[in-house]
Amino acid sequence: METVRVSASREYDVFIGTGFLGDVGEKIKEIKKPCRAVIVSDDTVYGIYGEKVKKSLEKSGFAPFEFVFPHGEESKSLKVFEEILNFCVGKSITRTDLIVALGGGVTGDLAGFAASAYLRGVDFVQIPTTLLAMVDSSVGGKTAVNLSSGKNLCGAFYQPLAVYADCETLETLPGEVFSEGCAEVIKYGMITDGGFLRFLENNSIAENIQKVVKRCVELKRDVVDRDEFEHGERKLLNFGHTIGHAVEKCSNLSVPHGDAVAIGMVIASKGAYRTGLSPEDFSELLLPLLMKNGLPVSCEYTAKQLYAAALSDKKRSLDSISLIVPEKYGRCKIENIPVSKLENFIERGLE
């Protein structure tokens, strides 16, 4: 088992290993006295791993309850958020109890936000079961639900007590969901680590899973430790996301997050080169890497549609928008552009 220590407003460990889910109760007991524990999970993940986690918690002296919701991005809503809070009230969960997020990024974001709000904050741990959640959403404390007006528009920064990433759980992940996580893996290389990008070009992510997860968590940890609340550097982690969220919104969430990020990274790289913000067209290097990992690199929406959707993005201040663009292969920078120039940027990125 490998450990990466995060030093944000709360210090915690991210444990990365293979085949320890059945002992996760004992691991949690190392940092939290046995208490009532609400396992929040979607129906698919709970169906595969729920009983294992529940039994492990029971064996270690916890009193677990499960809140299971329908899988999918639609559940990352205020409605399900409120259902979790009411469930906690119904089970007499107190401020010294625990929420356990078991699942992908949807579960982690939803359960984490509920933990931040219930009784003004209860402890929670993350047990990510998708590649995307292991390398990105379970680490760094961003929690949120979607509003009808846009993605992640309501949430909180709220760090977990610990993260337990058991790579064995990825064996049951459908291939296309694994690929989505690969988009976030590639994103880290594009932002900060050219050497890692070269490694990804020459090696398979699946065959090197523990090493890849650990490297991504370290890269994210380094950014979060320096800028937990996204005043500056953390914005780099949004590479591909501004346009990616617009793609998700235009598709009514039928294009999943990781696919949308892949498309967003391509449009941002091309757009940046063609509008003079990047010295080279890095999409030429990015494209084969995304395709090798089963990711889409284009979408059917027009610049006008994507622009309209991007305008509701929370990373927009009144008249400018922060775009993340590559300045070399393995390094990105933040460019604030006037909102009036965004449609042209997207249009050039779609050419």
Ligand code: NAD
């Ligand atoms: P997800 O949680 O919906 O999981 C994808 C699908 O895989 C679901 O149908 C789920 O039931 C299934 N699944 C999960 N684990 C499984 C397993 N081990 N075996 C079989 N099936 C499994 O989606 P996701 O891609 O993990 O996360 C996407 C979400 O994460 C988006 O809402 C995005 O906004 C959010 N996100 C948050 C952050 C952050 O920093 N908080 C970062 C990136 C993405």
Ligand code: GLY
């Ligand atoms: N996934 C972006 C962030 O955590 O900041």
